[in-house]
Amino acid sequence: MEALRESLVIAGQSLRITFRSPRAILLLVIASLAATVAGAVVIWAMSGIQAQLDAQLAAMAPDMSTTDLANEKAAAYQELVAHIVGDEDKAAYLSRIPLLVIVVFLGLRSFLPWFAVLLGYDQINSELQDRSARYTLLRARRGAFLTGKVLSVIVMLGALTIIVNFVIFAMAALLLDGLDTLLAARHLIFFWLLSLPIGFCWVAFMAFLSASIRSPYLSLLTGLACLVGTGLLGWTARIVETLGLARWVVPWHYGGLLLSPPGFEQILGISGLLLFAVLFFVLAYLSLRWRDI
Amino acid sequence: MNAVLFKGAVKRFGQVKAVDGVDLSVSPGAVFGLVGPNGAGKTTLLALACGWLRPTSGHIEVLGDTPWRAARLKGRIAALPQDAALPPNVSLRDSLTYYARLQGFDRGRATRETDRVLDSVGLSNWRDTKASHLSHGMTKRAGIAQALIGNPELIFLDEPTAGLDPKSAYWVRSLIMELRGKTTVVVSSHNLTELETLCDTAAILHHGRVVSKGTMGQLTAADSEVILGLANSAKQLPALAEAAESVAGVIATTVDASTATISVQFASKGSAPEETITCVLSALIEAGARIGSVRRGRGLEQKVLAVT
Numbered sequence: 001m002e003a004l005r006e007s008l009v010i011a012g013q014s015l016r017i018t019f020r021s022p023r024a025i026l027l028l029v030i031a032s033l034a035a036t037v038a039g040a041v042v043i044w045a046m047s048g049i050q051a052q053l054d055a056q057l058a059a060m061a062p063d064m065s066t067t068d069l070a071n072e073k074a075a076a077y078q079e080l081v082a083h084i085v086g087d088e089d090k091a092a093y094l095s096r097i098p099l100l101v102i103v104v105f106l107g108l109r110s111f112l113p114w115f116a117v118l119l120g121y122d123q124i125n126s127e128l129q130d131r132s133a134r135y136t137l138l139r140a141r142r143g144a145f146l147t148g149k150v151l152s153v154i155v156m157l158g159a160l161t162i163i164v165n166f167v168i169f170a171m172a173a174l175l176l177d178g179l180d181t182l183l184a185a186r187h188l189i190f191f192w193l194l195s196l197p198i199g200f201c202w203v204a205f206m207a208f209l210s211a212s213i214r215s216p217y218l219s220l221l222t223g224l225a226c227l228v229g230t231g232l233l234g235w236t237a238r239i240v241e242t243l244g245l246a247r248w249v250v251p252w253h254y255g256g257l258l259l260s261p262p263g264f265e266q267i268l269g270i271s272g273l274l275l276f277a278v279l280f281f282v283l284a285y286l287s288l289r290w291r292d293i
Numbered sequence: 294m295n296a297v298l299f300k301g302a303v304k305r306f307g308q309v310k311a312v313d314g315v316d317l318s319v320s321p322g323a324v325f326g327l328v329g330p331n332g333a334g335k336t337t338l339l340a341l342a343c344g345w346l347r348p349t350s351g352h353i354e355v356l357g358d359t360p361w362r363a364a365r366l367k368g369r370i371a372a373l374p375q376d377a378a379l380p381p382n383v384s385l386r387d388s389l390t391y392y393a394r395l396q397g398f399d400r401g402r403a404t405r406e407t408d409r410v411l412d413s414v415g416l417s418n419w420r421d422t423k424a425s426h427l428s429h430g431m432t433k434r435a436g437i438a439q440a441l442i443g444n445p446e447l448i449f450l451d452e453p454t455a456g457l458d459p460k461s462a463y464w465v466r467s468l469i470m471e472l473r474g475k476t477t478v479v480v481s482s483h484n485l486t487e488l489e490t491l492c493d494t495a496a497i498l499h500h501g502r503v504v505s506k507g508t509m510g511q512l513t514a515a516d517s518e519v520i521l522g523l524a525n526s527a528k529q530l531p532a533l534a535e536a537a538e539s540v541a542g543v544i545a546t547t548v549d550a551s552t553a554t555i556s557v558q559f560a561s562k563g564s565a566p567e568e569t570i571t572c573v574l575s576a577l578i579e580a581g582a583r584i585g586s587v588r589r590g591r592g593l594e595q596k597v598l599a600v601t
Contacts, residue, residue, distance in 0.1 A: 136392075
């Protein structure tokens with residue numbers, strides 16, 4: 001219990017410092033602006049697609065019954081979703097979800113790791129570099145120090161993603177015709193929760209780098225390089241058959257499974273990401289435990 | 294139980310042995326000095342005792358426990374590191390309250406304890422100032438303030454007066470004197486005069502090894518030597534030295550005509566050194582000595598220069 005209390009005190013202090021820091025404010029502003037721009041683009045695109053779909057269906061309308069028209073609309077929408085997610089099997093499930101939610105989740109899945117790197121690259125080593133960690137570690141366990149720092153980054157990342165979701169949702173609710181706001185809100189919350197393992201995985205990875213590499217800028221560069229490297233590996237593994245198994249060692253692959261219908265694949269995706277998170281956290285702990293401060 | 298115990302402690306950084314087989318113990322309630330030139334291993338030794346560094350080999354105990362068990366030792370040990378900075382963009386109050394909370398104080402008590410220690414170091418008016426905006430002397434005092442939180446049993450002070458003006462240095466020394474007997478203090482410093490005044494025992498380090506250790510009296514020969522500056526002519530000095538040698542307990546005398554001093558080495562068997570010194574002074578006065586100065590021992594500086 002004492003270790004948990006230490007972690008919460010450390011997390012609280014880190015959050016207090018970070019929310020007053022220029023970097024956090026800058027990231028918040030960038031995220032909000034990006035969300036606004038992305039929201040505007042998504043709404044504009046969706047409005048265009050909706051209008052085109054309605055026009056095509058209207059052309060067929062005289063020859064079709066209402067039921068057939070509805071089925072045709074559903075089929076066209078499913079085809080659109082299949083085109084966006086690149087998977088026809090998933091499209092059948094996802095076509096029941098507002099397109100806005102799918103697009104937002106795809107954006108989160110792509111950008112969340114980058115935010116995790118930018119927020120978490122110096123979570124440990126900034127205090128190691130100026131040795132201010134010495135004052136803390138006379139009074140707290142190294143494990144509690146790590147946990148507190150990771151917790152603070154997760155909270156910040158959570159806050160950022162909530163802001164992004166909210167901005168886009170609010171814009172869509174105001175500007176997008178025919179949006180079922182309650183349905184969209186429910187699915188947005190569900191998919192936001194689904195994106196949490198992605199955040200945990202990459203925050204834990206950056207904690208490991210930050211605990212192992214003394215220089216914050218070196219851990220930032222390493223984190224960015226690993227993001228690009230693992231992304232390339234995963235992409236290559238999808239294309240080159242002999243490398244097929246390699247995709248299972250890359251977190252990006254498990255993020256892709258999250259869009260599967262609730263069932264084995266989705267659970268596999270969540271479990272894989274959480275397993276990576278636990279692995280990186282343990283590595284970070286071992287690194288911090290045995291290193292000189 | 295020793296407050297601090299090193300047994301064969303070794304710390305390597307790559308090829309460099311910063312601490313090389315150190316055996317030391319510090320008694321509870323003592324003020325213990327660590328002396329030595331730059332690179333002797335003083336800071337490394339303190340960092341090992343605080344659990345910030347892992348020893349390469351050997352055994353270290355602090356208050357009967359291993360130093361890196363922060364859980365068991367927190368609130369009981371504190372330190373002023375030489376080379377660690379307080380978080381620069383956080384106010385003193387925020388930083389110290391945070392440390393107090395980590396030590397187990399609830400929010401209200403932590404704030405009161407912060408106010409108490411800041412008051413005791415004279416920084417009450419600066420509690421809302423960020424650490425990066427403080428002068429060097431204030432930063433040192435803020436560092437000492439965080440070391441006083443919760444009245445710990447053992448405090449490590451690494452160069453506490455380095456770079457301080459005379460008034461601030463005097464204040465730090467007074468604080469250490471106040472802690473004597475109540476708290477075990479381990480001080481490392483280049484200011485040897487300061488350590489002579491403050492410390493009960495000390496160790497001299499050189500190239501990571503303890504080259505000499507003991508009570509301050511043993512290290513400075515304060516309990517076995519007295520140096521007298523005389524206003525007599527050089528011709529009279531040998532006769533005066535003979536007079537000193539006739540006192541019981543005196544082992545040898547050394548005359549330095551250039552400085553007009555006589556050094557008297559003695560062994561106080563069973564009696565206090567002060568008694569022998571008093572007898573020597575009486576003998577010299579009876580022999581016609583005109584005494585200008587009396588100094589016990591050679592000073593820590595002489596000892597350090599001799600062994601390093």
